[in-house]
Amino acid sequence: VKHVSEYRAGGLAAGLAERIRELVEPGRSYKLMEVCGGHTHAIYRHGLEDLLPEEVELVHGPGCPVCVIPMGRQDDAIAIAEQPGVIFTTFADMLRVPATSGSLLDAKARGADVRMVYSPLDALRIARENPARETVFFAIGFETTTPSTALTLLRARDDGVRNFGVFCNHVVVAPALLAILQSPDLQLDGFIGPGHVSTVIGTEPYEFIAREHAKPIVVSGFEPLDVLQSIYMLLLQLAERRCEVENQYVRVVRREGNPLALAAIEETMELRETFEWRGLGFIDRSAMRLRPEFAAFDAEARFALPGARVADPKACQCGEVLRGSIRPWECKVFGTACTPEQPIGTCMVSSEGACAAYYNYGRLDRRRGRAAATHS
Amino acid sequence: VRAEPLSCITCGDVAVVVRVLALRGTNALVELDGAREEVALELVSGVRVGDRLLCHAGVALARVGSSEADGA
Numbered sequence: 001v002k003h004v005s006e007y008r009a010g011g012l013a014a015g016l017a018e019r020i021r022e023l024v025e026p027g028r029s030y031k032l033m034e035v036c037g038g039h040t041h042a043i044y045r046h047g048l049e050d051l052l053p054e055e056v057e058l059v060h061g062p063g064c065p066v067c068v069i070p071m072g073r074q075d076d077a078i079a080i081a082e083q084p085g086v087i088f089t090t091f092a093d094m095l096r097v098p099a100t101s102g103s104l105l106d107a108k109a110r111g112a113d114v115r116m117v118y119s120p121l122d123a124l125r126i127a128r129e130n131p132a133r134e135t136v137f138f139a140i141g142f143e144t145t146t147p148s149t150a151l152t153l154l155r156a157r158d159d160g161v162r163n164f165g166v167f168c169n170h171v172v173v174a175p176a177l178l179a180i181l182q183s184p185d186l187q188l189d190g191f192i193g194p195g196h197v198s199t200v201i202g203t204e205p206y207e208f209i210a211r212e213h214a215k216p217i218v219v220s221g222f223e224p225l226d227v228l229q230s231i232y233m234l235l236l237q238l239a240e241r242r243c244e245v246e247n248q249y250v251r252v253v254r255r256e257g258n259p260l261a262l263a264a265i266e267e268t269m270e271l272r273e274t275f276e277w278r279g280l281g282f283i284d285r286s287a288m289r290l291r292p293e294f295a296a297f298d299a300e301a302r303f304a305l306p307g308a309r310v311a312d313p314k315a316c317q318c319g320e321v322l323r324g325s326i327r328p329w330e331c332k333v334f335g336t337a338c339t340p341e342q343p344i345g346t347c348m349v350s351s352e353g354a355c356a357a358y359y360n361y362g363r364l365d366r367r368r369g370r371a372a373a374t375h376s
Numbered sequence: 377v378r379a380e381p382l383s384c385i386t387c388g389d390v391a392v393v394v395r396v397l398a399l400r401g402t403n404a405l406v407e408l409d410g411a412r413e414e415v416a417l418e419l420v421s422g423v424r425v426g427d428r429l430l431c432h433a434g435v436a437l438a439r440v441g442s443s444e445a446d447g448a
Contacts, residue, residue, distance in 0.1 A: 091433075119434025121416060141433075144391055148433035151418055196391040199430060199438045252430055252438050260419045261437060 008046070008224050016228040017051040023235040029055045031187065032234055033324060035177065036194035037064030037352030038222050044361040046224040056231065059186070059324040062176045063194055065141045066093045066350035067322060068277045071310040073169055074099035077138050080167055080303050081112040087130060088114045089123035090138040093350045098343060100310055120152035120166070127156075127164035136165040136299045144196040146170040146288060147261035150268045153294055167299040168269065168289050173197050174205045175286035176277065181213045185325050190234040192227065193219035195249045202257030203245050210243040221249040268294055276309065278346060279319030318345035321354055328355040335359060391432035393440050396425050406431065 024030070034040055040060050043049060049058060062068050074097050081088035081104060088104070095104045095116060108114040117123050120137045127135035139149045149166060156164045173194060180186065193206055198219045209217050216237035220230035230248045237244060247253055268291060275287030290298040312318060316338070317331040328334055328347065338344040340356050347353035351360065394406035394415070403414040404423060417423050420436045429436040 121434045144432050144437070147419055147437065148416075148435040151416055151435055154418075155416075196430070196432065196437070199391070252440055254438075258419060258437060260421065264419060 012225055013051060013228055016225065016232055020056065020228070020232050020235055021053045023232070023239050024053050024055045025239065029057065030189045030235065030238070031057050031059055032190050032192060032231065033059045033061045033180070033188050034192040034220075034227075035061035035063040035173065036192075036197065037067070037350065037354075037357075038194070038196070039192055039220065039227060040064070040354050040357050041352045042222050042224065042227055044357040047361075048224055048227055051228065052231070056235070058192075059188065060321065060328075060354035061180065061191075061324065062277065062280060062322045063142065063173065063197075064347070064350050064352045064354070065145070065171060066097065067318065067346040067353045068171060068176075068279070069094075069097070069140055069169055069346065070276045070278045071099055071312060072276070072306070072308050074104075075101075075310060076305040076307060077167060078102075078104060078107045078112075079306055080136050080299055081107050081114050082110070083134075083303060085133050086113065087126055087133055087135040088112060088138065089117045089120075089126060089135060090114065091118075091140065092116045094138055094140060096343065097346055097349050098313075120149050121155070124152050124156055124161065124164055127161055131163060134163050134165060134302075136167055138169070139166050140169045140171075142171055142173050142194070142197050143200045143265075144194075146265050146269070147200055147258070150261075150264035153268045153290070153297055154264060156297060157294070162296070165297050165299040165302055166290060170269070170288040171275065171277070172271070172286050172288065173201075174208075175283050176280060177206075177209060179277075179280050179283050179286075180323065181209065181215070183323060186323060188215060188324075189238060190215050191217040192230050192234070193217045193245075195219060195221050195226070195253060198247075198249065198253045198257065200258050200261045203247055203253065203255050204257075206245045210245050214243045216243050216246070218246045218248050219253055221252070267291075277322075278312065279322035313344055316345035318347045318355075321345075321347050328358040331355065391430050391437060393428050394431050396423060396427045396429060398425060399423070404429070404436065 104114050123137035206217050209215050218230040218233045220226050269288040270291050271285045272287045272289050274282045274284050276282050295301045315333045320326040338348050343349045347355035394408045396404045397407050398405040404417050415431045416435045428440040430438040
């Protein structure tokens, strides 16, 4: 298969859906978590839930990096952005995340120099172009994004750049999955594993899910047929009473991941003892910080930060959405007080947040009665 | 490499496959749907003109369609 259209062929999708239906055991239901926000986005964009039998329920996982950053870290970001002389660079989605006193966009309106970038390398270029000022990059993301920050740090060190800093919030996917497996309010039957994270880390970090928790996981691509095939592979494992790590996304993901990317991360960063996730609380060894050798580039070391824990707004139920314990439309403020234009919680900010995906694609009809009641 | 509208740059969803047009030191000039830009090559070894690369946030992460990946 070479072209996008072939990954979206309707006939093949219907055939896969039929094979999934044939695997459903009478009287059994299946709860599968799609870990990655990219999968959530694909599922709603392409209406995949409508192809699945009623017995198969997809639960959104914590894999939207914008959504899981707690409000206290957003406050810290704004505190850095508002330092005199700082150029604060960030991916677009973080601009609109509400913090205690508004978003980064609000800080920009108050006079902070906040700029959107597509890559930390763009932030490093801005630093070179403004040698008299300090440029800071707001680094967030799972292991797909961490290598780009690591590589940027290596280039900054090798080129002797002295006015560049990183506010590091990179998170690690496996500890979050462990936290979900240990959570008492959610019983899952299997995981649709993150595809591009696995390009970097490989499939080995998921082995504990199969070995110690007896759940199947299939690393999946992002096209509709990828996701459907992964669901088929999960149900086949369950039908055959197998629990394995399987790789559906073989055209990109290798078992060992990308050793060069892992080495770049290893050289520049180390695991934090613990890190707070929105909705999941503190999770041990679940995020990265810069190594002491890179302290000169570490915004946390160079700026005095509030560093406070800040509770989410009372009305916001992002935590429960991120844990998979409620569906987006079951949140009290979904689509009313909280919309993509005026978000209260992170899940409505990022287009890969479960709430925004529901909202933007109108995925409210699957359990029509309850959804309509919530949305009206 | 730019995100399509409504998707989020920080997530792997917008890691996209591009084709290498030319090599420029540690960067490659790549093309996607007519748009051209440079991506960093340090994390993928042996890149050649014509290769297809999975890129995210300005950095190439993997070569697509080599070894076992060809069969997909």
